[in-house]
Amino acid sequence: MIEQVLPPGVRVAELFADPEHTPDALFPQEATHIAKAVDKRRREFTTVRVCARAALGELGVAPVPLLPGVRGAPGWPAGIVGSMTHCDGYRAAAVARAADLASVGIDAEPHATLPDGVLGMITSESERRHLDGLARTAPHVHWDRLLFCAKEAVYKAWSPLTGGRWLDFLEADVAVDPLAGTFRARLLVPGDCPDGRVLTGFDGRWHVAGGLVVAGITVAV
Ligand SMILES: CC(C)(COP(=O)(O)OP(=O)(O)OC[C@H]1O[C@@H](n2cnc3c(N)ncnc32)[C@H](O)[C@@H]1OP(=O)(O)O)[C@@H](O)C(=O)NCCC(=O)NCCS
Numbered sequence: 191m192i193e194q195v196l197p198p199g200v201r202v203a204e205l206f207a208d209p210e211h212t213p214d215a216l217f218p219q220e221a222t223h224i225a226k227a228v229d230k231r232r233r234e235f236t237t238v239r240v241c242a243r244a245a246l247g248e249l250g251v252a253p254v255p256l257l258p259g260v261r262g263a264p265g266w267p268a269g270i271v272g273s274m275t276h277c278d279g280y281r282a283a284a285v286a287r288a289a290d291l292a293s294v295g296i297d298a299e300p301h302a303t304l305p306d307g308v309l310g311m312i313t314s315e316s317e318r319r320h321l322d323g324l325a326r327t328a329p330h331v332h333w334d335r336l337l338f339c340a341k342e343a344v345y346k347a348w349s350p351l352t353g354g355r356w357l358d359f360l361e362a363d364v365a366v367d368p369l370a371g372t373f374r375a376r377l378l379v380p381g382d383c384p385d386g387r388v389l390t391g392f393d394g395r396w397h398v399a400g401g402l403v404v405a406g407i408t409v410a411v
Contacts, residue, residue: 192282192296195371195395195406199290203244204282208233215240217255234276242274242283249285260354263346273346280402292387293409295347295394299339301332301403309334312341312359320365328368336396336403340364343405344375344392351409353384362391371395373405 192202215236216224224235242264243253251267256274259265266272272285273296280298309318317337324333341359348357362375373394381389394407 191280191397191399191402192284192298192404192406194397194399195296195404196284196294197408200284200286200294200406200408201245201248202282202284203241203248204280205237205241206279208237208281209240211236211240217253219255219257223257234281238274238276238281238283241281242272242285245272245283245285246270249287251285261349261356263349263354271350273343275342275346275404277402282404284406286408288411290411291408292411293347293351293407295343295345295392295407296404297339297342297346298402298404299335299342301398301401302335303332304334304338308338312338314360314363317363324366324368331368331398332403333366336366336398336405337364339403340366340373340375340394340396340405343394343407347392347407347409348381348389351383351385351387351389352381366396371397375407 192204224232239256242256254267257265269288270285271288271291271294273294274283275296275298277298284294284296321333344362345357361379362377364375366373376391392407394405396405
């Protein structure tokens with residue numbers, strides 16, 4: 191599923207259920223990090239790391255601990271960029287060599303209307319007008335959830351590039367192309383990065399299938 195929204199060079203792994211994890215599924219540092227979490231959180235944390243290590247393996251990278259770092263962004267091994275996501279019934283990881291891509295952001299959500307009150311907090315008036323137009327074209331898609339999913343993928347791509355700067359939902363304007371399966375997020379705040387790069391926006395892809403919506407973004411080096 192997630193490969194639908196990423197270019198072929200990105201290595202991915204996904205699972206639609208949590209396997210029975212053996213005690214060595216996590217490195218000791220990871221197990222310590224998640225020890226006090228509730229069972230649901232421990233299972234998603236573990237399964238997505240199993241996915242991430244499988245995807246890393248495809249790049250020839252040996253299993254390593256993947257601990258949350260700055261603002262929760264995963265600490266990838268040197269020379270690797272990537273992203274992880276989990277929601278009910280889905281866990282996925284995507285990785286690439288930093289020589290090939292500067293950043294990756296993925297997000298998955300249940301394909302259902304957002305809970306009451308959320309849309310108003312995460313969209314501008316013009317984005318809501320855009321959503322109304324999309325709903326008239328293709329009423330079977332939950333465009334509100336898709337926009338949310340795209341924005342979370344934006345944040346995951348943005349965060350490592352900016353050294354962990356916060357980006358509010360209202361600080362990017364997202365436009366979805368319903369036919370091409372793409373979206374563009376235009377940044378409404380300066381996108382200066384520590385490496386001198388200046389971000390102005392992100393281009394991504396979206397896909398809806400099997401009760402899920404996924405979004406993926408890659409940023410060129
Ligand atoms: C961080 C956030 C995007 C995670 O999204 P989510 O739908 O809640 O959860 P997901 O399961 O899809 O993703 C969780 C994973 O994201 C990754 N993640 C967390 N913080 C991250 C960050 N700052 N940068 C990159 N990846 C991050 C982690 O791998 C995490 O899994 P883990 O804790 O098991 O390692 C979300 O909780 C959040 O804080 N959003 C507010 C910021 C935002 O989205 N702004 C919109 C800008 S337009």
